[in-house]
Amino acid sequence: MTSTTREEAPVVLQAEGVEVRTQEIGGGMSVLYLSAVKGTDFGPALEGLPDGLCQCPHWGFLAKGRIRLRTKDGEETYEAGQTYYWSAGHAPEALEDSELAEFSPTGELDEVLAHVKAQMG
Template identity: 35%
Template structure:
């Protein structure tokens, strides 16, 4: 059976307020996430349907908290000890000091991360 850990994960992703260590496991990606500062990531999902994440996530909050805002406007806050299911149609708000583990279908996650990556690059000022 395949396995991974935060230290052994194949990919590292860093954007404002977020550090993730990701590994694909049989059609799903496990992400060990740490939130390094408070950040509303909604602008990074621009260009996806409804400008929201279209990937489902199952997660467990190890410490801190994370908030998801859904298409219908309702919000859910998950805190340390909570397991959660975030269906498509959400945007996350990160809070510094949060750590969690999240599982997502790899193909949908990759499609989402392509858009988030482009938006993150466009929003990052370049030095010159």
Template identity: 35%
Template sequence: MPSANQATTPVAVDIPQLRGRYAPVGDYTVAFELFPQDVDPAPFYAGLPDDRCQCPHWGFVTTGEVTFRWKDHSETYRAGDAYYAPPGHLPLITSGTSVVEFSPSVDLDHTMAVIEANLARAGAGA
């Protein structure tokens, strides 16, 4: 059975706002993400439908707090909470937050391509 380990998954993104490790697990990608500072990444979703993340995520907050914003409401999750974030959201993350998240790889790859292009344009490449 496929698995991933945070300690042995290489760091793929290491920028001031995010240290991320990503590993394929079947048709999903597991993300081990740490956010050393407050982050509102909304500008980096520009170019996706409605300029919002269209990838669903299932996750667990190990430390800190993450808020998902949709057009009509927001939901906040704190350390110890498991969550499901359906498409159409924008995250807002507080400093010191760490999550483990599972996302369909095909959807995540498309989303990450847009985010990486926006980061590069902003001079903050991943």
């Protein structure tokens, strides 16, 4: 088994108001720590993926803020203190300054992160 803290996980993406840290923790899973300022919309960075949505499932905990999650079926809002499962096919937007930790299959997560990095240039 492997464990990591937010500070130990390497930064894999940093842009204006966004920081993503991720670390493989074993069993084909990675932990991802995200900080995003209010107004951050990941929709544009997901353009080019099927339906313009993230194709990686995530199990997580929203530690701070509020997130609107758009899917083909509509929208849901998540608030600090909630745990969640987001299936493939979603696009998050930070309605407040937000921080979360989530667990995802490493291969799928790496594919989405590579796409987002390329979109952000």
